[in-house]
Amino acid sequence: xxxxxxxxxxxxxxxxxxxxxxxxxxxxxxxxxxxxxxxxxxxxxxxxxxxxxxxxxxxxxxxxxxxxxxxxxxxxxxxxxxxxxxxxxxxxxxxxxxxxxxxxxxxxxxxxxxxxxxxxxxxxxxxxxxxxxxxxxxxxxxxxxxxxxxxxxxxxxxxxxxxxxxxxxxxxxxxxxxxxxxxxxxxxxxxxxxxxxxxxxxxxxxxxxxxxxxxxxxxxxxxxxxxxxxxxxxxxxxxxxxxxxxxxxxxxxxxxxxxxxxxxxxxxxxxxxxxxxxxxxxxxxxxxxxxxxxxxxxxxxxxxxxxxxxxxxxxxxxxxxxxxxxxxxxxxxxxxxxxxxxxxxxxxxxxxxxxxxxxxxxxxxxxxxxxxxxxxxxxxxxxxxxxxxxxxxxxxxxxxxxxxxxxxxxxx
Ligand SMILES: Cc1cc2nc3c(=O)[nH]c(=O)nc-3n(C[C@H](O)[C@H](O)[C@H](O)COP(=O)(O)OP(=O)(O)OC[C@H]3O[C@@H](n4cnc5c(N)ncnc54)[C@H](O)[C@@H]3O)c2cc1C
Numbered sequence: 001x002x003x004x005x006x007x008x009x010x011x012x013x014x015x016x017x018x019x020x021x022x023x024x025x026x027x028x029x030x031x032x033x034x035x036x037x038x039x040x041x042x043x044x045x046x047x048x049x050x051x052x053x054x055x056x057x058x059x060x061x062x063x064x065x066x067x068x069x070x071x072x073x074x075x076x077x078x079x080x081x082x083x084x085x086x087x088x089x090x091x092x093x094x095x096x097x098x099x100x101x102x103x104x105x106x107x108x109x110x111x112x113x114x115x116x117x118x119x120x121x122x123x124x125x126x127x128x129x130x131x132x133x134x135x136x137x138x139x140x141x142x143x144x145x146x147x148x149x150x151x152x153x154x155x156x157x158x159x160x161x162x163x164x165x166x167x168x169x170x171x172x173x174x175x176x177x178x179x180x181x182x183x184x185x186x187x188x189x190x191x192x193x194x195x196x197x198x199x200x201x202x203x204x205x206x207x208x209x210x211x212x213x214x215x216x217x218x219x220x221x222x223x224x225x226x227x228x229x230x231x232x233x234x235x236x237x238x239x240x241x242x243x244x245x246x247x248x249x250x251x252x253x254x255x256x257x258x259x260x261x262x263x264x265x266x267x268x269x270x271x272x273x274x275x276x277x278x279x280x281x282x283x284x285x286x287x288x289x290x291x292x293x294x295x296x297x298x299x300x301x302x303x304x305x306x307x308x309x310x311x312x313x314x315x316x317x318x319x320x321x322x323x324x325x326x327x328x329x330x331x332x333x334x335x336x337x338x339x340x341x342x343x344x345x346x347x348x349x350x351x352x353x354x355x356x357x358x359x360x361x362x363x364x365x366x367x368x369x370x371x372x373x374x375x376x377x378x379x380x381x382x383x384x385x386x387x388x389x390x391x392x393x394x395x396x397x398x399x400x401x402x403x404x405x406x407x408x409x410x411x412x
Contacts, residue, residue, distance in 0.1 A: 063399060065113075144157060200268065201230075220234045289335075
């Protein structure tokens, strides 16, 4: 007997979000809280109870990002699990005499930001999702097909479930299938560096300070992740990073100690090590009718200033704001004019940060005496010029730029 063809189960939404990482889950909770019906599609089930083991993937979360995560309701959960505040930042240059010191007190804030494991941020967001009646999660789920059908976007999952919506958001990271479906051009440039991440127990207390030393082969950051431990991000030219990854643990710690100038005494490796190739990417367009990209799907930057996910969360906040505004004005959420407002507000800031990171990488990669003298003088001058220093500090803390309302400090 011939089998009846399976009838696909079709569900209607306002928005479909592909990718439930830090950016996608933030967009879902923000829209869900505003009564916008979302489907959130994620291929890997997140670990909702990350436990005591400190993950290697961490982010320096700015005050603006903290406000966004608070607005969507996830911050208390994240803070309860594990979030290490830091109050100061020390930056110095191996080649010259330049150094700069930032203190949250200089801009009247209680902290500069928090160092948080990415899986804890994701867990906090996913624990918040059930508080929004308007979100349906599909996880684990694979996307089989994406189509544009008249005014609607249609996503077919590998289990034959069909999702229809006015708007499709690609928040599934650097290898975005939504971006590929839309044929959006991507500008790519290989930094020819890899970032080595590991957890380290230094002999001396980290003083709740984020430390960064620039070396000719790349920057090295020590970020406080617990009272005793630092998460390190050691960027190096690719060949050098491969050599470092091949070292045994003792030799790795010795070379790390030398590269870090012995600032926190002897170092003990307390985790595995992992290396991440660093690639700059920028989508030429973030939007098309019925389609938008956010976070790493739209742009990736060098991690030297810890801005990647902060830019992604800023995208999320502006996109939520524009879509909620469109809904209040009874405009279709996939309307290109609505989406273009999002692109206009975010693309310039993201490009600026990306170019600044590339300039830093080249400037600090040079050992030519005039360049090293100029940057030493520049750092020294900035350190003694409070207005300039405070402005840089405010940018690094996410307090400047075209912020969404939810990212701004409360008006007192
Ligand atoms: C070494 C290193 C250090 C960094 N440090 C910092 C820092 O200090 N501060 C900072 O702000 N940023 C930092 N970053 C950058 C930051 O990690 C990224 O910007 C951030 O992870 C991007 O978040 P996202 O949600 O856009 O994408 P992702 O984190 O990549 O999440 C994408 C999600 O989509 C899912 N997915 C992917 N494809 C599909 C699919 N086809 N279908 C369904 N789901 C899918 C994935 O499983 C994942 O859950 C660092 C990056 C590196 C490499």
